[in-house]
Amino acid sequence: xxxxxxxxxxxxxxxxxxxxxxxxxxxxxxxxxxxxxxxxxxxxxxxxxxxxxxxxxxxxxxxxxxxxxxxxxxxxxxxxxxxxxxxxxxxxxxxxxxxxxxxxxxxxxxxxxxxxxxxxxxxxxxxxxxxxxxxxxxxxxxxxxxxxxxxxxxxxxxxxxxxxxxxxxxxxxxxxxxxxxxxxxxxxxxxxxxxxxxxxxxxxxx
Numbered sequence: 001x002x003x004x005x006x007x008x009x010x011x012x013x014x015x016x017x018x019x020x021x022x023x024x025x026x027x028x029x030x031x032x033x034x035x036x037x038x039x040x041x042x043x044x045x046x047x048x049x050x051x052x053x054x055x056x057x058x059x060x061x062x063x064x065x066x067x068x069x070x071x072x073x074x075x076x077x078x079x080x081x082x083x084x085x086x087x088x089x090x091x092x093x094x095x096x097x098x099x100x101x102x103x104x105x106x107x108x109x110x111x112x113x114x115x116x117x118x119x120x121x122x123x124x125x126x127x128x129x130x131x132x133x134x135x136x137x138x139x140x141x142x143x144x145x146x147x148x149x150x151x152x153x154x155x156x157x158x159x160x161x162x163x164x165x166x167x168x169x170x171x172x173x174x175x176x177x178x179x180x181x182x183x184x185x186x187x188x189x190x191x192x193x194x195x196x197x198x199x200x201x202x203x204x205x206x
Contacts, residue, residue, distance in 0.1 A: 013051050016041055017065070020058040024109045029059060030116050059113060060126065062106065067133065074137050083145035084202050091189050094168055098175045098185040108176050135161045142200065152201035160199055167192045 019041045023032050032055055038048045052058045077086040117123045138161035145151035153160060167188065174183035196202075 009051075012047075016043070016048055016051055017058060017062055020052075020055070021062055021106060024055075024059065024062075025106060029055065029109050029113050056123075059109070063110065063130070066106065067130065071137065074141075078141060078144070083141055083148065083150055084200070086141065087196060088193065091193055094171060095185055095189040098171050098183070099180045107172050111173060111176070131165065134165050137161075138164050145200065150203060152203060153199060154201060155199050160196070163195065163199075164192070 016037070020032075020037050023037050023040050027036065034048070034052075034055060035045075037055070037058070038045050041048055052061070074090075077090060080086040080089075113123070114127055135158055139157040142151060142153065142157040142160055146153065146157075171183065171185055171188050175185060177183075
């Protein structure tokens, strides 16, 4: 019997997650069963279960990949000469992405997962850990701006980071439900820019 290579395993795992992502978006997380994903994958039940035993594992694997992609994107922002310009690029990207068809994206699945399972301690801890991870990213950018004397914040870096994260989530959630125009995404992002310029007391922009 031929030996299964690590490359093959990675490829098969990727294929399963791609299928799971599509099914979650189409049906919703709560309504999706392992059988649904097995059927959509055109693989055997044993073939899928050898990689994932629950839809919860699949969901967390997809989120982990999304988080890794965001961290890579964020590290590129951190390489900029001006951290203020880095924040502006992030906010412009937020605005553009909110005008995409967010209902077809994975974000709606993430919100459903949280809302439908908020009483389950293990899942809530998963979200708390992710919030801490994102606070660390944005607070780190702000603190780097302070060291460079580009920012002179009037609030803690953690509080400012939370405002960014909360506004990001609110923009996406409202865009999903009523559409970007009705949600006035442009105005919301502009308001966040005004808040950040004030709260960071931006002194140096290149």
